[in-house]
Amino acid sequence: MSVQPRAEHDERTYDVIVIGGGGAGLRAAIEATSQGAKTAVVCKSLFGKAHTVMAEGGMAAALRNVWPEDGWDVHFRDTMRGGKLLGNWRMAQIHAQESPDRVLELEEWGAMFDRTPDGLILQRDFGGHRYARLAHVGDRTGLELIRTLQYRAIELGIDVLMECNIQRLLMDDGHVAGAFGYWRQTGRYILLRAKAIVLATGGAGRSWRVTTNSWESTGDGLRLALEAGAELMDIEFVQFHPTGMVWPLSVRGLLVTEGVRGDGGTLKNKDGERFMFRYIPEFFKAETADNAAEADRWYEDKKNNRRTPDLLPRDEVARAINSEVKAGRGTPHGGVWLDIASRRSADYIKRRLPSMYVQFKELADVDITKEAFEIGPTCHYFMGGIRVDADSTATTVRGLFAAGECAAGLHGANRLGGNSLSDLVVFGRRAGLHAAQFAAAQRAPGAVDPTELDAAVARMRAPLERQGGEDPYAIQSDLQDTMQDLVGLIRTQSELDEALVRIRSYRERLSRVSAPGAARYNPGWNLALDLESMLTVSEAVTRAASLRKESRGGHTRDDFPKADPEWAKVNVVVRRTDGELALQTEPLPQMPAELSEIVTGEGKATAAAAPHTT
């Protein structure tokens, strides 16, 4: 490496920095500030534009406004079962118990959810939830969530460093000391010194071709955590949402909210058959309607009817659609039909699903109030992520916390719709709280080693200085094809092996990547740097998928089609040692007996198991 004068950089010091301006990051920053910590939020895009803004259907919380029978225990049970019993029981318990308060708090800060006739927060049906449980605002719940938190953060005077991309965490003796990155608008470098750091960087679905995720979802937080010495867990579990748009090509992958089915839409194959009745797994037989009449009655009368199989957990529905298409019963562009037009009035559809109506009308020339439309699976959500302590969200690295989609545990092998937005605020708050407490116990941020900064700058500058090297867009495109074709919804050993070989070749190409132009708002350069995270995460997913020789939730192996009770006992954990990823299995934490009873029973807590119910 040539010796260069030390690069100029901006420098700022905080108690807590939160990397990520989505729901989790903003909620963490609000809490840390309320605890008295001097806090900043850093985000790659503009303030208020994080991926959370796209969330549609709603946030799950047992508010009991629509179904008094609901309760934290039922929500806990649904979450554990939806996650195929691989979730962290303590996180699922905390999440179910605290989410109602977090929703009400949003209302306090200005959120306006849709209402029941009695003036309370209305709740909607979603897959895998026993009762209508999702607080929502039409089909733009994420926008309401992020705007509410954004203006709350403004009210508290929190510093927001936007269009600022963090590329490296800095360590002092095994403890986080800061973060280093660059401003996208100028290309200038920035050093943030801090006593504690919260990672809230969201998911990593950008590495797939057909995806609901934006350019931001490159999994930076997962790479930063690994490099700092923290661990990933459950990373093989990637959720493919059953209903993405498939046509025209330019919108392929764009999400169609589960709310369409929650509000009465149903899936059909090319013969018009409601095929989901043929795909009800044993595990959910007792609670799922096996005929159309009962399924249709369920929307109105949940007590005396079982739920429609259209609303089975997402992994089941995505696999069913895949099988229908493979069997030649798909639609012209390789999906299946989703039909709400023949089942609900145009008025109802426009009121309940306004942005879906506009999205199809403007981007696909389809009027969803008049005709069925084509949908198919799309890469959507990372169940896995950074391994954290359930109560404090602490990683194994001192001073480093993680919350939101980048953290693992709550969702196990499969996430229920609506459980992410509630996850963000429940664990975002806890991350902010514990990071602030951690920071308060430190006298000053750790020391920063200038040679580490030099190394970071050299790495970041390299693509700009190199000429005629590999094209970052081409590497990204090849990676997306590989992950889509070989590490998608259905996996098999030979394909996973092939994927790994290809990922290694992309890594080699990345070492020769070049980005023409200057550092000022240069997307080619930005991508060249983000590819590092994409490749690290893709390798972790592929190797974990290859290790787990069974099918469970978001991980389906063609060569091991059944769930294996032995694999039900372990998580796959990923670490980084000597620059290489190392994987191993570790036993699941033991669930207390009174909680196991809730999971196996009807979901009613005994008094002993419900100390927090109010």
Add this chain to the structure above:
Amino acid sequence: MSEAVEPARREATVRVFRGEDRASGGFVDYTVPVDPGMVVLDVMFRVQQMRAPDLAVRWNCKAGKCGSCSAEVNGRPRLMCMTRLSSLPATEPITVAPMATFPLVRDLVTDVSFNYEKARTFPNVKLAPPGPDGKRRMYQEEVDRVQEFHKCIECFLCQNVCHVIRDHEENKAAYSGPRFFVKMAALEMHPLDTHSRVEMLRAKHGLGLCNITKCCTEVCPESIRITDNAIIPLKERVVSEYYDPLAWVKRRIFGEKEPAAPAER
């Protein structure tokens, strides 16, 4: 369906603004292959992949939900991700320019920090305490009205088009613009909010400078009726409350809503 209305366009020529300042920069033509159904943002991606890897474009959701990709397409302020090629004439190049009202960063990206500064200049909601049963009640009819304003994706196209600041840089200090009139209308019409922002709207946010041209409403991608539903009611409040401070107190005490809001509870 899409095939029917789409002209058989195989490639498109876009005339894109390139440069770091408006004086020295200029338009560059790129011709790239296109597929049916494409939006202008797709074409920008093609340009990045095939011609100009460093072309600065801001985007996130590519679904009209985040408000990042605002630009002026054929002279009209629009979201690039919601502008179908089929909606533009196939016979001439498509011009794509950065928003004019904000300082240029590079190419199609502008510095929109003006808006983020304005966002810090008024108080957030402060709700009245919950009812006797510990619950807060609001009714769908009341909520509907405010939800229209909550649809705002902060694309700042209305800010870009409003002539009060587009043509008069000097007004920026004392004028918050339509986006923030919408935001303040949402706060003011929140059925449980206890602040009044009326005096502030007049004195600090320059509501009086708006002369109801409705250009903002025309460009709003969320079809928020900015002028009719936000600005005009706010102006009415300023008039009634500025000259009759007790009007606000009365409205709060008697819970009387705007004339348009259904009184039914």
